[in-house]
Each structure stands twice: as structure tokens, then as C-alpha cells.
Amino acid sequence: MDKHYLTQLFQPESVVVFAGSADADADTAKLTPHAQALHAALRAQRYTGSLQFLDIHTTGTLAELAQAQADLAIIALPPQDVAAALEIAGRMTCRAALVISSGIGAEQAAEFKRIARREGMFLLGPNCLGLQRPRLQLNASAAGPLAADGPLALVSQSGALTTSMLDWASNNAVGFSSVVSLGPNTSVDIAQVLDFLANDAQTHSIIVYVEGIPNARRFMSALRMAANAKPVVVLKAGRKPAGNEAAQTHCGTIVGSDDVFDSALRRAGAVRVRSFVELFSAAKCLASRYRPVGKRLAIVTNGGGPGVLAADWINEISLRLGKLSAESIKALQPLLPPQASLHDLIDLSEEAGAEHYKAAIEAACRDAAIDGVLAIYSPKVGGDASAVARALADIKRSIGKPLLCCWMGDTSVQAARGLLNEASIPSFRTPEAAVGAFGNIASFYQNQLLLQQTPPPLSTLAKPDIEGARLVIESVLAERRKVLTEMESKTLLSAFHIPVTNTILARSANEAMMIATQLGFPVALKIASPDISHKSDVQGVVLNLPNGASVRDAYNDMMERVARLQPQARINGITVQKMAGAKRGREIYIGLVTDEPFGPVIVFGAGGTMIELINDRAMELPPLNQFLARRLIERSRVAETLGEWRGASAVDMDALEQLLLRVSEMVCELPQLREMDINPIIIDENGAVAVDARILIDNAPQALSGRSNHYNHLAILPYPARYEQVWPLRGGGEYIVRPIHPDDAQMLQDLVQHLSPESRYFRFVSSMVELPPSMLARFTLIDYDREMALVAVTKERVAGADGEISETERIVGVSRYITNPDQSSCEFSLLVADDFKGRGLGSRLMESIMDVAREKGLAEIQGLVLANNPSMLKLMGSLGFTVKPFEEDRDFKLVTHGL
DSSP: SOOOOHHHHHHEEEEESSSSOOOTTTTTSSSSSHHHHHHHHHSSOSSSSSEEEETTOOOHHHHHHHHHHEEEEEOOOOOOOOHHHHHHHHHHHHSSSEEEEEEEHHHHHHHHHHHHHHTOOOOEEEEEEEEEEETEEEESSSSSSSSOOOEEEESSHHHHHHHHHHHHTTTOOEEEEEEEEEEESSOHHHHHHHHHHHHHHTTSSSEEESSSSSOOHHHHHHHHHHHHHHOEEEEEOOOOOHHHHHHHHOOOOOOOOOOHHHHHHHHHHEEESSSSHHHHHHHHHHHHHOOSSSSSSEEEEOHHHHHHHHHHHHHHHHOEOOOOOOHHHHGGGGGGGGTTSSSEEEOOOOOOHHHHHHHHHHHHOOOTSEEEEEEOOOTTTOHHHHHHHHHHHHHHHOOOOEEEEEOOOGGGGHHHHHHHHHHHOOOOHHHHHHHHHHHHHHHHHHHHHHHOOOOOOOOSSOOOOOOHHHHHHHHHHTOOOOBOOHHHHHHHHTTTOBOOOEEEEEESSHHHHHHHHHHOOSSSEEEEETOOSOOGGGEEEEEEEOOOOHHHHHHHHEEEEEEEETTTSSSEEEEEEOOOOOTTOOOEEEEEETTTTTTTEEEEEEETTTTTHHEEEEEEEOOHHHHHHHOOOOOOSGGGGGGTTTTBBOOOHHHHHHHHHHHHHHHHHTEEEEEEEEEEEEEEEEEEEOOEEEEEEOOOOSSSSSSSSSTTTTTTTOGGGGGGGEOOOOSSOOEEEOOEEEGGHHHHHHHHTTOOHHHHHHHHSSSSSOOOOOHHHHSSSOOOTTTTEEEEEEEEEEETTTEEEEEEEEEEEEEEEEETSSSEEEEEEEOOGGGGTSHHHHHHHHHHHHHHHHHHHEEEEEEEEETTTHHHHHHHHTOOOOEETTTTOOOOEEEEEOO
């Protein structure tokens, strides 16, 4: 149960091949092109496991076939023979199958999936080129020669791009742990492959070429887990509408908006690149485990021109030029040639040698105002490019910041580039490429901060009137309408405590005049019609009316004008509202769009009547917290105007963040929302008010995850705060049981470090004294839809070094389950601190985790317990678990309980 469920696919010990005759002298012309390529690939090297070839016309009893069992079946046959091969593989108790083919339609692929499911096999394919596992010497593909062994994994939804990448990699000394080709209609999808690679010890970083997403929730879950464990770099097709259409046609899955895909990748902690070559350079940099804390890149150069080109590109991609502090300049200047300039670029002058580069880079890495260093070398008469490269290789191990290089030229610096590659220092041929690579490192760090955020569906602000909002939506849907009127829209906003202008509906000119007089002048009039989405398009908005007579005349004119321009529209009347009083307020926009496949996305930017022309749209997937709201604001262009600007005071940023949190609450709690435009919102130093709003609704969508959940419309499941409970502790005191979150990493590590050796062995079947970083990350950032971890937290009083008493939290127990691939059962684990055993903690944690699994609709919970762990076996028995021997390993007992 410790093995990943795709182990037999990617780590098979035995393989059976259905691809026609394996005889080298046989007539290969009768084989399909894929079969010919597969035979050539398998003969080219010696696979480390057992390999046998069978024909689909093989005869034998079930018992005889069972004797010839294998982990993986590889099938490269004509489409009409694939089903028969899958049947035989099932009788051989294969647990994984790979179908290498092309041109198989969705209906036939569905039949293959049904056979594989019935036989208990995981199926990769059809319509793919297969997979490679270089360390196993397994080339189960039609993608060409076996790649070199290395720490990089490649997952591609394009067969043509897979072969191109492998060809490029072979000429650039790039090795792979895995190469996986995915095509349309495959059963094992990109999310499952990412799930395996996240847990694969051979894989240190992952590059992905993606054309479409079959299931947004599963994709985001797997991508977030993978990016939390190791760097993930993504190249996506279809950045523009024409490319989107082509990608959707090619891969048969949903592509969606490119801007939304950007937002999803940021939130998942991955890095997106725009080109084929950039994919590998980004992976090379990120695999070096550089972890910058900002965007400030210092340039160390021996030539002003290349340095200026690099500085220009730093500005172009929104990085910052790292500059030495006055103290660093004072210490470094005496060590450099007299002509050296240090105030912007670190220009060492043409006289610079290896010792000068070494001193400058070490000084830059010590400076707190610099996050990374780019060393540029231009060939000079009498210069020694290799000596400078050797100096950088010598100091690389002693510096803790990213170091990238650009050796200009060609023939004269080839040897130096070789030295840099041997030292694993990322090297580039142009300054722009090197700066772009640092930009990827900086993006990775920023995106990792977003990844760590796990907001709940509701903020800590005053609770909204969710039921009242739902009643408004239900009444509109009952009338078979989907567009809310302005009054209904503002009622919905008010239910979530979003400030709105006071709006009253008038049904006659005299009524409008009286309402305006009561509200106070100036006022605005707006047409109220469920059939008119954009009021300004039919001249249905009049602003700044100063008196009653102007209101009366404007009312009559608007009714006549709208009836003429849109005669079919139903007119409920005209709304009257007082003009917003902020004289120097900024107009902003907050909205909602629904994307296929990622679901609802929150949009922020500049507002007003020119919103389409300005096109300022920063996006973020819900749910939001204050950190995510602030980052969303910062990504917009209007953010530059929100501080002190042209004599106006800075806006109330707290009020703006709260608005975004309230919109996030609406999106989480109201799955019927499809589109929302709150525009304009007037914000100044005193707060914000929504002047107008347009909301489009529909019936609640189907679950993105395929399982029922209150938040099934979201691509990222919110933190499940509803599972928090307070329990009394036997012997006195109390503890909190709540879902785990990433901030618990250090407390979880402390729990493991303070366990007795016996307790650690019983839990991890290992003598390790602490959790490695990848495991710690995996245990604390989880997808709450497919797994759950509950921690028991106590508060303890601790005396500090100054004798002052403070209160600190401590994790004293963890229960966890992970849903099995069958989607109906789960595997659990349990850990309790040694000094808290015997106080009822273990049974309470187990009962709580079983309650969560039961609520998720799972039917059974199971786990492995060491046979020599009597206290755990006794606890399982007291909870009603069935205990029986584990046939695969007699050192364990299998414990199960129906839910």
C-alpha cells in the first residue's frame, strides 16, 4: 500500500508485449508503423526486468495465462486487435496497460477503458507514443531512441513535440527520469501522471507540454501537489484564439482562456514559459534549487553594451536591477580595475580578470539588496574566458543566491561554456535569455507563495446573509430569468456587506422627481430592464442631474429613447440614485467570469465606461484571502493609481481588499453565479461604494471533481474550516482538531523529531529522525477533495530566554486518509505524540477522520499496521476494525472498516 498506484505502469518488473512477431528476421512490413518503432526501441537496449512477446492468438487456459503474469502490457496492434490484447493482459493479471496507436476514436477508446476497468488495469493510451524510463532501460515508445538518464521528467500531450524535445535533448546533454506521451482519449490522464511524478524519487523537476485540461479539479490538485514537491515548468499551446481552437481540435479536451490558465498556474505554484527552448532553460535553472526572495538581479559585466541590453530586458519583464549598497561599493572598489563602475551595472571594465569577477560576484551575493547575479563575459584580446568560468565554478558552492551566466560570442568561448555546464551553472548565449531565465526563478518563488495559501470559503469579516442571497437567486430562476436587474444585483451585493449606492425604482416621471428630491441632488437615472445588459448602449444612463425638473425631463426622454432603440425590451421603470460623492475617487472594476474548464475566476482592474478599451484584467481563482487579494491588486495596471496620485490621497486599501474578499465569498457560496460586473466601484481614502452591478446566473454547475461537494464548482477546494472541533483532554485541558494547512510544517516536523525511535518506526517503517523536505511539503499541503489530514493541537505555556511566559501551539497527533484510485475506499494513517498516548487522542482522531471519509461518500477505510505494534492493533479492534494478515507482506496486518 506504500507503492503508488501507477508503479506497475512506470516501474514494472515484468513486461509483456503485443506488437506482432518479435523475431528480428520476421517480415516487419506486416507490422503497424508504431509496432515497428516499438520493436526497434525494445531491441536497442537491455531492459532490466523480464520481457516477453505474445500474440493475441495465444492459446491456453486461465491458469496457464496466470503463470505468465506481468506488471505491464504494451500493445501496438491495429485498432481491431487492441481489445483482444487487453482481454489477454487482464487474464495475465497485468495491473497496467499501454496502448501505442493513433487515429482511434472516442467511442472505441471508451470501449478500451471499459475493458481495462473491468480487468483492474490502469490504461495509458490510446493515441499516444508511449513512455520511456531510462534508468530501467525501458523504451516502451514509438518516440525514437531511449533518452539519456537524468532527473528531469517530460509529460507531453503532443507526440510530435515529444519526439522534437527528445531530439533536442540528446544534442544538449539533457537526461530524463521519465518521458510520457499523452494523447486524446487516454484513460490515465495528465493529472495522474503528475501525481506519480510528484512522488517519484528519480524525478527532481518536471516539464509539461499541455494543450487541454480534461478535468480542472484533478489537474489543479495534482499540479499543486507536484509543484509543492519539485519545480514544474509548463508550456501551453493556444495562447491566442486561433491557437486555442487548433489545440482543442487536436487534443480533444477543453482549452479555456489563456489568461485564466496563467492564473491557474500561478496559484498552483508552477512556472509558465512561452517557447520550446525556454522550457528546458527554465527547468535547468529551477532544478538547481535556487530560491530567490525577490526580483532584483545584479549585472556583473566586462562590457557596457551587453550589460545595458540585460538591464533593458530586466525592465521589460518587470524585474528590478539589483544595485550594490554604498557599503558594498566601498568594500569592493579597491579590488577592481580603476575603470570599474559600480553604481548601476557592476561594470568591471575591459581589464577585468577572473579574480575581479570572483570578488564582484561574492560582494553581490553578500548584499541584502540583491536577489540574484548575472555574469556577462564578452571576449577581449588577451582575455581568458575559461579562467573566469573556472573562478565561477569555484565560488558556486559557497554562494546562496542564483548565479547565471552569459558568455558572448561563439568559438572563443566554447570551452568556457563547457566548464560552466560541468559546474551546473546555467549558461546562455544572449543577455535577454539569461534575464528571462532569472525571471522564471523569480516567478517560481512568487508562485510558491500563492501555492501556500489555503483560504476558507468565508473570511473573518461579518457573516453574510447567504440564505437571503440564495432566495433572490431562486426567485429569479423561478421566473426563468438569468440576468438580474440592477436592484436585484445590488440586493445580492448588500447581502454580502458590499457597500452600494442607495437605489430606488421609479415607475413615473413624477415619482422619479420625488425620489430624487428625497435622496438629494445631484442624482443619476438608469433604465431598469431584465432584457438590457449594457445600459449605456441604449443611452439608458444619465448622470449628474441637478434638480427636479431635469430629473422629470430626463425620465421621459429616456423612456422614449429606449423604447425606440430596443422596442422588444421589458421596461420595469427607471432607477434613481444619488451620485457618488468622492471627488478624487478612482473608478475600479471587480467581476466574475466562468471559464471552461477552470470554473469561476475573479477579475480586477480599471473601471468606468472605457473598461473594454483599457482592458485591465488581473485574474485569480477563488477562494481569496488577504494575501491573494493584495497580489491580485498589484498585478493590475490600475494599481499604480491607487496610491497618492496627482494630488489625490491614497485609497483605502483595506476597504478594497475587503471588497475582493466579499466577492470571493459570493463566488464560493453561490455556485449559480456565472458572470458579474461591479462597475464602476468608486474608491477613495474614505472607503468604496459600488455604483452599478450586472449579474448573470444559471443553475448550479456539475462538479469539477466528479464528486458531490458544496464547493464542487471551484477548481481549488477551500480550506474546510467546518471540520474544526474542540475536545476535552482526558486528565485535564483541551485540544483542537482541525484540518492541516501548510503553516503547520514546522510543528509537524517537531512532532516527528520528538517521537521515540519505536514510534517513528511504527509510523514510517524507517529509522529516519525527521521528515525530508519533500515529504514534509507533501504532508502539509494537501488537496482536501481527495485526502484529509486532521491535526490535534494543544496550547502550551513556554518560558522565553528573558523569563517571560508565552503561549505556543503544538501538534500532538495526526490522522490522515488518502482516497484510493477506486474512488470508493481510502487508506489511513495515525500518529500520536508519546507523551499524549493513553489519553483518548488516538481514538478521537480516528473517529474524526472516519467521519470526514464517510461524508465524502467513501465506503471503506483501510490501513497497514506492523504485526509487532500491539497498541495500534488493540486500538483498531476497539474501533471495530477487522484485522487480518496482509498477504503481500506477513510483517503487516491489514485493518479495514466499513463506513
